[in-house]
Amino acid sequence: MKSTSRALKRLSICSSIVLGLFAASVQAAPVQLNIVDVAGDLALTQKALENFQKENPDLVSRITFTKAPAPQIPGKIQAMQRAKRVDIDLVLTGSDALAAGIEQGLWLKLLPDLQEQLPGVMENYTPNAAAMQELAHGQALLVVIGNAGPMIEYNPAKVKDVPKTPDELLKWCQANPGKFIYARPANSGPGRAFLMGLPYLLGDKDPKDPVNGWEKTWAYLKQLNDCIPYYPGGTGAVMKELGDGSRDMTATSAGWDINPRALGIVPEDFKVQPFTNTTWVDDAHYMAIPKGVSEEKQKVLIKLLNYMLEKKQQAMTYDSGYHFPGPAVKGVTLADAPAESQEVLKKYGRAEYDKWLTEFPHVLPLDAAVMVKAFQKWDTEIGALK
Missing domain, CATH: 3.40.190.10 (Periplasmic binding protein-like II)
Incomplete structure (x- = not known):
């Protein structure tokens, strides 16, 4: 009986070792x-x-x-x-x-x-x-x-007097309804840069506080909304409409200017223009x-x-x-x-970027919790209008 017990014990130990090795091999x-x-x-x-x-x-x-x-x-x-x-x-x-x-x-x-x-x-x-x-x-x-914005991207055959300020953009949009769009900021880099760049351009009280410091920005976006047909769910859809002639102008960023032209989605000769005395919102x-x-x-x-x-x-x-x-x-x-x-980049990049990206100041996007509030407010007060 003792020998049987010892044999069973050895078998149990050996089994444990085998199982351990098997587990290790599975894990590895x-x-x-x-x-x-x-x-x-x-x-x-x-x-x-x-x-x-x-x-x-x-x-x-x-x-x-x-x-x-x-x-x-x-x-x-x-x-x-x-x-x-x-x-x-x-x-x-x-x-x-x-x-x-x-x-x-x-x-x-x-x-x-x-x-x-x-x-x-x-x-x-x-x-x-x-x-x-x-x-x-x-x-x-x-x-x-990279991918700093906001900028305006436009069809030079259709846009002769390029807006250089938010006020000029609003007047152009009102005179050309349906020809300017931007994507929902919660799913678009350029849309996000446009939203977060406006408080600096408009001189809002606190560009870092979308709830209590963006009075001018929210009022402006509501005015702009009247001449915008809808807000695409992403930047890719915006660029397709810009490229096929459905739209003449959009909010863009450096990368979204270069890449769609390189891919042939947007014509090579389309142009970009930063706002006067802009502030770049990095991404x-x-x-x-x-x-x-x-x-x-x-x-x-x-x-x-x-x-x-x-x-x-x-x-x-x-x-x-x-x-x-x-x-x-x-x-x-x-x-x-x-x-x-x-x-x-040699073919589709722009020499102007070297100047523009150093000429104007750069700021960080909104911090996480604050950015979420900005998206929620835009979705509720601007996006929901369509």
Whole structure:
């Protein structure tokens, strides 16, 4: 009996060891990553993300990419978290969905909690990128920066007297109803820059307080609303209508000027004009990990975040000018970009940007909680009028 007992004990120990080794092997298996883009960021980063998988087949078996409207993703993630089944591993977002996610507590805290696993992140950012990174409150990492606005983009064959002030834009719009549009700010970089840039242009009491400090801005947008037919759900739809001649003018930004012309969506000869004495509202894209993603995947994702901030991958974000300029880390220039990116920017970029982007001051977008209030107020008091 004693020998039988000892044999059973040895068998139990051996079984535990085997199960432990099996569990370890399962845990070490490559993972599949599900990445959702709500900012058009894949135009800049998809190739680098795919390269990470190719270079690390032991970590990642496959990456799936999905695109979604920014306003939809916070509610979707919140529902997954309540169900304790999060199947979105990484979100590529602008400041819109980032802000909503911060407000709702959706994102995993990266800094300073995981600082040791993300060495040198803040030190490697350019000064503008480091400032924009502060808006993430440590809950995401900035991956590209640029795309300053607001500006006016127009068809030079139709618009001869180009508005240079908000008042001139309003008068032009009233004289040409239906020919100027902009997209819903909660899902559009240029729409967001237009909304947040107006308080500076109009001399509002407090450009950082959309609820109590934007009296002139809200009054202006209500007047402008009378000559705007509707508000598209995203900038892509705006550019298609501008390109096909349905509209003659829109609010734009540097990247949304360059990229649609490079892609042939907007004619090459269309022009842009900044407002007189404008203030640039900078924009950025971020990488955010939803709370509830498994620890196994978190470890892989942290390595992915580090990879995406290396100079080689950052140089690829020049792309076709979509988020001009793109790179967020120090020491990356257009000369480091792929040859096709250099060719596109040489042909479709504008020499004026060097002057304009240094001539006028730059400001950060609204902070997360305040930006959400601005979107809600616009949706209720402006967007709801259509």
